[in-house]
Amino acid sequence: VPDAAVPREGSRERQGLGVFLGLLGEPALPVLLLALVALIRRGYLLDITLVGGVALLLVLDAPRWAGRTASAEPGFPAPRRPATSAALALLAGVMAVPNPTSRVTDLMFAITGAVLLALVWGSGRSGRSSDSAAPEAPPRWWLWPAIGVAVCLVELSTLLAQPAPRVDSPDHPSMSTLLEPGLVAAPTRWVALWLWLLGCWWLVRRVRAWDS
Amino acid sequence: MSTAAAVTVTAYLTAAVACVALQLWARRHPDRATTLGGLVTWAMRRRATQLAVVFVWWWFGWHLVTQR
Numbered sequence: 001v002p003d004a005a006v007p008r009e010g011s012r013e014r015q016g017l018g019v020f021l022g023l024l025g026e027p028a029l030p031v032l033l034l035a036l037v038a039l040i041r042r043g044y045l046l047d048i049t050l051v052g053g054v055a056l057l058l059v060l061d062a063p064r065w066a067g068r069t070a071s072a073e074p075g076f077p078a079p080r081r082p083a084t085s086a087a088l089a090l091l092a093g094v095m096a097v098p099n100p101t102s103r104v105t106d107l108m109f110a111i112t113g114a115v116l117l118a119l120v121w122g123s124g125r126s127g128r129s130s131d132s133a134a135p136e137a138p139p140r141w142w143l144w145p146a147i148g149v150a151v152c153l154v155e156l157s158t159l160l161a162q163p164a165p166r167v168d169s170p171d172h173p174s175m176s177t178l179l180e181p182g183l184v185a186a187p188t189r190w191v192a193l194w195l196w197l198l199g200c201w202w203l204v205r206r207v208r209a210w211d212s
Numbered sequence: 213m214s215t216a217a218a219v220t221v222t223a224y225l226t227a228a229v230a231c232v233a234l235q236l237w238a239r240r241h242p243d244r245a246t247t248l249g250g251l252v253t254w255a256m257r258r259r260a261t262q263l264a265v266v267f268v269w270w271w272f273g274w275h276l277v278t279q280r
């Protein structure tokens with residue numbers, strides 16, 4: 001397993017404006033900034049703070065990390081997979097018990113987010129570099145972003161068509177308008193939370209793998 | 213359900229079916245297309261993408277479950 005990270009051209013030396021401009025050349029920050037514009041239009045202060053905060057984190061994080069990784073196949077082992085799945089199912093059960101709109105649920109999501117951030121943020125500590133080549137693009141990778149962009153356009157058109165930006169419209173249903181009723185019942189919420197936690201764990205493993 | 217709502221729902225369902233079909237096709241023909249996991253893994257070679265993808269996934273769950 002190639003375990004090295006490749007510094008982008010001069011990334012370690014780049015400071016200030018150079019780091020920011022370098023990030024604009026990658027998809028993550030521009031996408032977050034576009035989302036920020038949409039959220040400002042809707043006026044959700046918490047979402048604006050979260051997305052803006054993560055955009056700021058990306059800028060702060062860029063100089064201390066060596067840049068892109070060299071391998072698209074981390075090969076990080078998944079120890080105790082059944083036990084992890086069972087533990088996450090238990091955690092999902094705990095998270096599904098309170099009313100979804102309660103402060104307790106918010107608190108549990110905040111704790112989960114803090115743990116995720118700690119795990120992901122800590123992974124960039126080594127900042128290693130090597131002369132390895134960048135990973136080759138997988139075949140027809142653009143098919144997935146094409147579907148994603150199409151969904152985003154549909155979502156954007158429904159949000160713009162709503163009579164009031166902050167009120168869901170049955171005539172112009174967004175994705176959350178369609179999915180949220182299915183999550184009102186605790187059993188379906190438990191299954192959804194379990195799948196979501198499994199996704200969290202999968203992503204953390206992917207990120208931590210680059211540092212292993 | 214209004215016509216506009218039906219069109220929107222159809223669009224989302226079409227996208228969902230396309231995702232499932234593409235995933236199955238990519239698993240069957242890994243030399244012709246990549247799976248969603250393969251794409252995410254490849255995209256995560258960049259540090260900014262790692263942080264952004266994890267945040268978006270967290271936000272997606274929080275937004276849907278808490279209905280905020």
